[in-house]
Amino acid sequence: MKSQWNDAPGGFHPASAPDFLPRAQLQALQLGRLQAIVARAYERVPHFRDRMIARGLGPTDVRSLADVARLPFTVKADLRDTYPFGLFASPMEEVVRLHASSGTTGKPIVVAYTEADVQVWTSVMVRSFVACGLHKGDVIQNAYGYGLFTGGLGAHYGAEGLGATVIPISGGNTERQLMVLQDFGVTAICCTPSYFVHLVEKAKEAGIGFGKLKVGVFGAEPWSEGMRERIEAETGIKAYDIYGLSEIIGPGVGIECQQQAGPHIFEDHFFPEIIDPVSGAPLPDGAEGELVLTTLSKQAMPMIRYRTRDITSIYAEPCGCGRTIRRIRRIGRRSDDMFIIRGVNVFPSQVETALLKVEGTLPHYQIVLTREKGLDSMEVQVEVTPEFFSDKIRALESLQHKLADAVEHVLGIRVKVTLVEPRTLARSEGKAKRVVDKRQI
Amino acid sequence: MKIRQLSLFLENRPGQLRVPFKVLGEAGIDVLTMSLADTQQFGILRLVVKDWERAKKVLEAAGSVVNITDVIALDVPDRPGGLAGVLESFDELGLGIEYMYAFAASRERGSHATLLVRLEDPDAAIRQLGSAGVKLVPADELFKRVGA
Numbered sequence: 001m002k003s004q005w006n007d008a009p010g011g012f013h014p015a016s017a018p019d020f021l022p023r024a025q026l027q028a029l030q031l032g033r034l035q036a037i038v039a040r041a042y043e044r045v046p047h048f049r050d051r052m053i054a055r056g057l058g059p060t061d062v063r064s065l066a067d068v069a070r071l072p073f074t075v076k077a078d079l080r081d082t083y084p085f086g087l088f089a090s091p092m093e094e095v096v097r098l099h100a101s102s103g104t105t106g107k108p109i110v111v112a113y114t115e116a117d118v119q120v121w122t123s124v125m126v127r128s129f130v131a132c133g134l135h136k137g138d139v140i141q142n143a144y145g146y147g148l149f150t151g152g153l154g155a156h157y158g159a160e161g162l163g164a165t166v167i168p169i170s171g172g173n174t175e176r177q178l179m180v181l182q183d184f185g186v187t188a189i190c191c192t193p194s195y196f197v198h199l200v201e202k203a204k205e206a207g208i209g210f211g212k213l214k215v216g217v218f219g220a221e222p223w224s225e226g227m228r229e230r231i232e233a234e235t236g237i238k239a240y241d242i243y244g245l246s247e248i249i250g251p252g253v254g255i256e257c258q259q260q261a262g263p264h265i266f267e268d269h270f271f272p273e274i275i276d277p278v279s280g281a282p283l284p285d286g287a288e289g290e291l292v293l294t295t296l297s298k299q300a301m302p303m304i305r306y307r308t309r310d311i312t313s314i315y316a317e318p319c320g321c322g323r324t325i326r327r328i329r330r331i332g333r334r335s336d337d338m339f340i341i342r343g344v345n346v347f348p349s350q351v352e353t354a355l356l357k358v359e360g361t362l363p364h365y366q367i368v369l370t371r372e373k374g375l376d377s378m379e380v381q382v383e384v385t386p387e388f389f390s391d392k393i394r395a396l397e398s399l400q401h402k403l404a405d406a407v408e409h410v411l412g413i414r415v416k417v418t419l420v421e422p423r424t425l426a427r428s429e430g431k432a433k434r435v436v437d438k439r440q441i
Numbered sequence: 442m443k444i445r446q447l448s449l450f451l452e453n454r455p456g457q458l459r460v461p462f463k464v465l466g467e468a469g470i471d472v473l474t475m476s477l478a479d480t481q482q483f484g485i486l487r488l489v490v491k492d493w494e495r496a497k498k499v500l501e502a503a504g505s506v507v508n509i510t511d512v513i514a515l516d517v518p519d520r521p522g523g524l525a526g527v528l529e530s531f532d533e534l535g536l537g538i539e540y541m542y543a544f545a546a547s548r549e550r551g552s553h554a555t556l557l558v559r560l561e562d563p564d565a566a567i568r569q570l571g572s573a574g575v576k577l578v579p580a581d582e583l584f585k586r587v588g589a
Contacts, residue, residue, distance in 0.1 A: 384450045384483075384506050391448040391510045391559070392539060393478055393485060400482075419483055421452050422506060 013130040015123055015161075018268045019323040026324060029268055031065050033296035038062050038071065041302040044089040047082055048072070048304060068271065068294060069282045073305045076109065079247060084110040090300040100148040101246040101345060108148070111246050112300035118157070120297050124252035124266045125158020131257040131264065131323075132215055132240040134188050136163030139212075141181060143191035144220065144343075145171040150250025151220055151343070155190045158252060164188075171195065171343075174202050181211060188215040192343040193223035193231070193239070197374030200234055210235050217242050219251055220343040222331050227374055228260075241330050247306055248293050254328065259320045262327040269297050272328065273305070274314055285316035291328060309338065339369060339435060341378045344413055348434035351380055354406040358399070364422065371439040379416040380407060442567045442577045443511040444557060445493040450506040451484040461486060464503040470496050473587055474557065476542035487542070489557065491589045511563045514544060514578040515570070516553040523554070530573045536566050544583065555583070 021029070039059040041048045051072040052058065061067060079087060084107075088095070096115050100108035113121065134140070140159040144151030152170055159166040169180055171191070177199055180186065189196065196216055203210065216231065219242035231239045243263040244251035253270050254263035265272045270293050274283045277290040291308045295301075315327040338347050348367055355365055364383035369376065382403060390396055396419060403417040451457045458477070465472060470490050478485045489512075490496045497507050517523045531538060537560070544555040555578060560566040571577060 386506050386508065389448075389450050389506045389508050391446075391485060391487070391508050393480055396450075396483065396485075397480065419450070421450060421457075422504065 013126070013135065015126045016130045018266070019127060019131070019264065019325050021268070021324055023324055026268060027065060030271055030296060034065065034068060034271060034294065035059070035062050037294070037296055037298070037302045038304065040089055040299070041304055045087055045302070047078065047086060068273065068305065071305050073280065073292065073307050074303055075307050076247070079109040080107060083107050085112070087301055088112050089302055090114050095300050099150045099246055099250065101150070109247065111150070114299040117249070117298055117300050120269055121154060121249050121252060122157040122161040124249070124269060125154055126161040127266060128242055128252050128255040129158055129162045129164070129217070131255050132217060132238070133258050134162060134164060134215060138162075138164040138187045139167065139185050140164045141167045141169055141177070141184070141186045141189045143169055143171055143177060143189060143195065144251075150244070150246045154244070154250035154252055155217070174199060178203055178206065178208060181213060182208060185212050187212050188217060189213060190217045192220045193218040193227055194221060194342060194371075194374060194376045196231060197227065200231065201373060210237065213237050216240065217255070219243060221340040221376070224332070230374065243328070243331065245308060248295055248303055249298065253293065257319060257321040257323060261319060262315055262329050264319065264323050264325045264327050267325045269295065271296055272314060272326070274312070277311070285314045288313045339437065341369065341376050342413055344411060346378070346411055350410050351407055354410040355380070355382060355403060357406050358402045365434070367435045369435065369437045369439050376439065377416065379418055381418045381420045383422045384419050385422060442513055442579055443563055444489060444514050444580050444583065446510050446512045446557070447488045447490065447493055447496055447500070448508040448510055449486040449488070449500065451486055453479060453481065453483050458486065460503065461500055461505055464499055465490070465496060468495065468499045470499070471589060473584070473589055474542070474544050478540065489544070491584050510559060512557045512559045513563050513567060514555055514557055514580070514583050516555055516576040516578055519552055519554045527575055530570065530575050534569045534573060536560055536569065
């Protein structure tokens with residue numbers, strides 16, 4: 001799917017036209033799409049219809065964009081409760097792709113795309129790449145994982161849609177990544193920021209440079225300005241923050257432009273609101289709160305007022321790049337206890353489930369997140385109890401391995417498990433503090 | 442023949458080792474011998490005291506995780522090759538040693554040294570070693586030797 005546009009390097013790309021719509025025109029477009037999507041969800045998704053009826057609302061009650069605040073929220077639990085296909089608004093024969101992300105209870109969250117949805121996704125990814133200065137002729141190393149995770153295929157089709165050359169290398173295998181980066185004339189890379197920092201370190205150890213690399217498109221986990229500065233200073237590339245989540249579409253909900261001043265949200269497809277995470281009340285531009293997104297065009301699985309749990313604010317001021325679509329402040333934290341480590345969503349309860357599976361362990365545990373040399377790491381500290389304390393070193397070491405294996409089995413990533421003395425873990429008001437995040441974001 | 446040994450789980454960080462000794466000292470419990478096994482992340486402190494039950498109680502009250510294990514005490518001729526000879530009996534009997542450490546040397550130099558040995562099945566080992574002529578030391582005698 002090569003681009004039909006023979007766009008000049010760095011020039012305007014027609015796909016990006018909606019980024020520059022006059023606000024009034026954009027809002028008219030948004031309202032029309034919002035009304036249509038609410039009607040679609042009302043007709044086809046019983047879960048949503050029931051909630052609308054409970055509030056005395058019908059699809060025709062959306063008369064202005066402000067009316068969005070009257071609509072019921074959708075939360076992650078709704079996707080779990082209706083697993084796997086309960087929120088679909090299209091019959092399966094119209095669904096061309098399924099993706100899934102990790103959930104809290106072992107069951108993933110399933111998301112669906114019609115052909116039109118995939119096209120929208122591709123278009124917002126094209127616009128994402130354009131926003132950070134990429135174009136036909138760029139060679140993009142896509143080191144996001146390919147598979148059920150939306151990162152790999154989302155970036156892949158976007159890069160192809162742009163007309164760039166895509167290297168679908170997927171995640172992992174650092175040595176091969178570095179070889180390809182050097183030998184294939186790579187100009188841009190897509191991966192998690194922590195993985196890129198890891199690549200930078202390995203490249204330094206091996207005494208190799210970054211060849212033609214000029215742009216990094218980094219997302220799927222929170223990262224800081226400090227990390228950006230470090231990446232840019234050490235490699236000479238420009239590092240851009242891309243925002244997205246599977247429930248909405250995957251990567252490409254928003255991205256930073258070359259001003260690097262917070263991700264622009266592709267508002268013609270994703271309607272952003274900021275709410276008070278406690279009361280649910282809408283907050284004005286500039287105020288910090290939870291980001292809520294409504295998909296304005298998604299056919300297979302419309303998300304109405306989806307609570308992202310991401311804490312941010314909307315920048316009302318126009319951006320120096322000329323885009324009229326608004327920006328959000330870069331995401332630094334989430335309103336619930338889910339955390340993201342190396343691009344994988346982790347809930348403490350998953351760790352608990354894993355620990356419980358190991359015979360003889362009583363799950364007094366704490367998860368400690370640290371960031372060393374830019375790479376996130378997770379340590380599970382498990383309290384030793386008399387029940388499973390053995391006098392033999394190798395029995396304890398074997399227990400440690402079993403625990404690490406069990407956690408790896410559930411999360412898919414290897415983490416450090418440490419045995420600690422009892423009562424060494426902080427307790428607060430009867431509720432154990434499960435996660436200690438020492439990362440400086 | 443069996444000696445009750447206390448094992449304590451310790452996190453491998455400064456100051457952790459002092460705590461149990463302080464607790465035992467305050468309770469007036471004399472530590473007769475000890476051994477410390479360590480890994481990168483944690484350590485196991487093994488102690489022999491006369492009144493192990495009281496020691497366990499005070500240590501647990503202070504928050505330690507305590508495990509009670511049986512070890513056996515044996516006398517080894519205090520001369521070059523003495524221990525090798527005893528270990529030969531272990532090998533012949535097919536007895537695997539989990540770990541061992543020194544208890545104390547005898548006051549009469551040149552006679553014997555005493556070791557504490559942890560085996561998978563101490564009762565079976567005591568029977569087998571006894572008939573193989575290895576000199577095992579009962580708990581009472583062991584404590585008497587060090588005046589406990």
